[in-house]
Amino acid sequence: MQSEAEDGTQTGAMITLTDVARAAGVGESTASRVLRGHGSFSTKTRESVLTAARSLGYVPNRIAGTLASMGSKLVGVVIPSLSNIVFPDVLRGANTVLVGAGFQPVVAVTDYDPEREESVIESLLSWRPAGMMVAGLEHTERTGAMLRNARIRVAELLDTDGEGIDIVVGFSNRKAGRVSAQHLMSRGYRCIGYVGHDLSLDLRAAKRFAAFRAALGEAGLSIIGEEIIRAASSIEAGRDGLARLLERCPDLDAVYFSNDDMAIGGYFHCLAHGITIPDRLAIFGYNGLDVARSAPQPLSTILTPRVTVGEIGARLVCSDGPSAVVDIGFELIEGATT
Amino acid sequence: MQSEAEDGTQTGAMITLTDVARAAGVGESTASRVLRGHGSFSTKTRESVLTAARSLGYVPNRIAGTLASMGSKLVGVVIPSLSNIVFPDVLRGANTVLVGAGFQPVVAVTDYDPEREESVIESLLSWRPAGMMVAGLEHTERTGAMLRNARIRVAELLDTDGEGIDIVVGFSNRKAGRVSAQHLMSRGYRCIGYVGHDLSLDLRAAKRFAAFRAALGEAGLSIIGEEIIRAASSIEAGRDGLARLLERCPDLDAVYFSNDDMAIGGYFHCLAHGITIPDRLAIFGYNGLDVARSAPQPLSTILTPRVTVGEIGARLVCSDGPSAVVDIGFELIEGATT
């Protein structure tokens, strides 16, 4: 049984370009040209090929096409996590641009583990992608070597503090940490604490914290107390973390959080326990999430242009310009919590 | 220049299996067998092939491999959006299982548009994926036909109210709507309103609302007032929506939101305006997001097992069992807002 249907469907075996060519009464290459709108052909052949393809329900085989033309339309996107909305945001920006340029993203998740990053990148590379987008600048030596030897565009995203391979799009996490400290100090806070998540894997959060601490130090201050939870960042972790920190250090007048998820948790803790913000305690985050912006008291934080990072990264990966570092900066949001 | 390095890298042209075979002094097919651990070969040849591959920095070309073996290790994942954490959650569950089974997810985003869904699925299909995971049961006729004719596993996720193509994993949105209404009524609320986002595209939210309204009707009640914002759901939209609704209908004692993002917005509105929850106004959502769970007053909502849906869907897509409908249900969370 090998029926046909006008709605572009078929029953039976897989239809190949050869089938279409035969049905249209033309050669394979002619059919190929028509289907790709490449090269020249008469209007008449065009019609017959298109008609044949449609009525047979032909679906081109890009695997074969890619192998023959030696140029894939796949772009690898490597992100640390899908649990935090930050990375889907980057992916969203990248996706929009990539699809618009005829590319397909292939995503891989590392769980913040450099070894896993190495293995997913190796696996991604075997699809011979046209380009690769990865989060951060820190990789294992072998990962760096693979990326460098792949002879494709490589974009490293979300951080500019370090050496890049090809294209770097992001902002300085160190500067973000420093600016955060300066903001708190300029508002008069002096007893400052920190609530963070596991920094051994989240290198960008670690850079922010290091710079934050250094900036305090330069002003003769130091972090009065810190609470590091040994887990991924989350609202709950921020809530519990602040609770524990305040128990140990009741005199704090401001707390810097490793990101907005953590900070919102801290904010909720204060709401639940009648701690007046910012009079009794100030809170500062990082990322500028929607939930932080829409809270009764908008969170003071740093807005990171995540979607834009994805967009620009994708645009450059699709381009053939020179290597470049694009620092698109961030924005300090003076909310109501400082 | 064609140097070699022990760290698995190379400089120069792309290394192919032929190169590895030559370097190891064996035939191509032997090298292929060794590299895939398939078939038989002596320990001696094994060593020499592996050594050659490593020192040449060989990266297998899966494009060629797939074409030759006629079976790809790609699985298409089609989701409506990346803005709402719900879909990254599903993707996360799917990713874990897929990667564990040796597959690579290829994601595509539809922006809730059936036409876009049709075109991204057509494009995904051209990569000859081993399987396909898509959100929801409603597709254009042609999408359905393409999926049916692709002769691959197809999993439709997050909804069980309707006809599926092959595998269906999710829960009943209608039932969720009904249960939500029953919960509010059992708590004694009688003046119930609704704040929702654009339902013309989010069919699952539309089903919940329809069932919610029907359940009220069966009990002799009706929705006193509703506010539909013509945009995607967001915290801000929920906040503004509730504000407008309360202006028109100040007598409401409970509001059903199209999802947790919207409900959290409503919650924030109440916090900001001193509206006591749940005494003056009750709030009910849908999804069971982290932020809803960790709020000072945990939101009353329906917890949807999104990650699990992705996991089970992926597991079934990788299997070769019969078609099936798996309803994994949802959980009513009796929070502090009702």
Next chain:
DNA sequence: GTGAAAGCGCTAACAG
């Protein structure tokens, strides 16, 4: 246990 040969479905020169 191993190698030679024949494709997988398509694209890319070339002639015609």
Next chain:
DNA sequence: CTGTTAGCGCTTTCAC
């Protein structure tokens, strides 16, 4: 403008 001829890099019989 169109058809023929070679492969792309790998897997897969099938003899040896």
